Amino acid sequence: MYGTGQDLKKPVLLNNLPEFESFKKFCGNFGIGFQKIDNHPFSEMLVPYILENCFGMKTNKEMELISRLQQLNSKMKLSRPERRLIKLNAILRKDASIVNLLKEIAQYKCQFPDCNSIILTESGTNYVEVAHVKPIFKGGQSIIGNLIVLCPNHHKEFDLGKLSISEQRIEMLSGNLNGKNFTIKLIN
Secondary structure (H helix, E strand, O other): OOOOOOOOOOOOOOOOOOOHHHHHHHHOOHHHHHHHHOHHHHHHHHHHHHHHHHHHHOHHHHHHHHHHHHHHHHHHHHOOOOOOOOOOOOOOOOOHHHHHHHHHHHOOOOOOOOOOOOEEOOOOOOOOOEEEOOOOOHOOOOOOOOOOEEHHHHHHHHHHHOOOEEOOOOEEEEEEEEEEEEEEEEEO
């Protein structure tokens, strides 16, 4: 009768793993000590290492995340979107004309320095957004000097990142965004 072990096709090198030298001495080069392999700390990392690197099996944390994802996915398969009529208290902004004109003036390019983001739309133009330097909910207006044309990534970074404005004029904006100084020419 033959064993049921896996044929790994290529050797698994353990020499560079932490504790290997100590483990090798413990086993007496795989002699008598090999019978009590689980008594050495190296054996605790050996099995997960081999499972992941030789058989492509996931670590416990990855398996836990995958399991949680599968559970949520099963719940979502049973879920159907609900239609609800809600009363919405909204601010109606009438800034589409100035927003569209600013995009055109900026040639549909992000105004943040050294950004070359390109997201082509179905119509063939580059997708950009217009951000408010001082947000509407903080009293900002949709006027020149408070509007900046940005790619979606810089827009989110502008809204959610660590932003400090050092100078703001109609034609120029300068400051620091997440540790990077910038100066932006808003309009020519």
